[in-house]
Amino acid sequence: MSLAEQLAAPPLEVAPRLLGAVLRYGDVAVRLTEVEAYAGATDPGSHAFGGPTRRNGTMFGPAGRLYCYLSHGIHICANITVGEEHGPGAVLLRAGEVVAGLDVARARRPRSTDRDLARGPGRLGQALGLSLADDGTDLATGPIRLELPDTPVPVTAVRTGPRTGLRRASDRPWRFWIDADPTVSPYRRHPRAEGPEAG
DNA sequence: TAAAAGATCGACT
């Protein structure tokens, strides 16, 4: 079963299965501990909501690719495309534990403790050395590889909650993380988030 | 400890 076939399922189904997976780029490898599902056309929180644009084109391609975008002009955030082809599903890689290339990751983030090296999507992208040029990389054949876990994280260790920092659709509990893992990032609600508390 | 603000630039309208 190919990587793309394993990822050819709805984002909400694939997201928890990515916990414990390892993303490797050069010397650095990160074990994923926190992800978020983005459903695509029906999800106001997704970049794909409203149809294809120059930025989100990768989301409308096949599963098993890396979707990278620039956040706040500074940080590269990474997603894995999932679901059916032309169905713009994706899973945001929110946080992880650096399991290889610790010296390289430390050099890229000199002011971080080891725990914080990839604790947050912007930090994760920085630790791995991602750039916008990495958008669209095939994770089965390219320089960046995704290794799914031999044994999935048990469902009893997976926790869910609302996605972090979104203004739209901020109440959907589509964030998944490994319970009690120290590298999971803290939840922050968007200051102007829409939803129950926004009125 | 929590909240606020500044940084910074490609994508979008």
Place this chain on the structure above:
DNA sequence: GTCGATCTTTTAA
């Protein structure tokens, strides 16, 4: 011209 699936530093309790 405005905005953001963020991070860091500063300021206030």
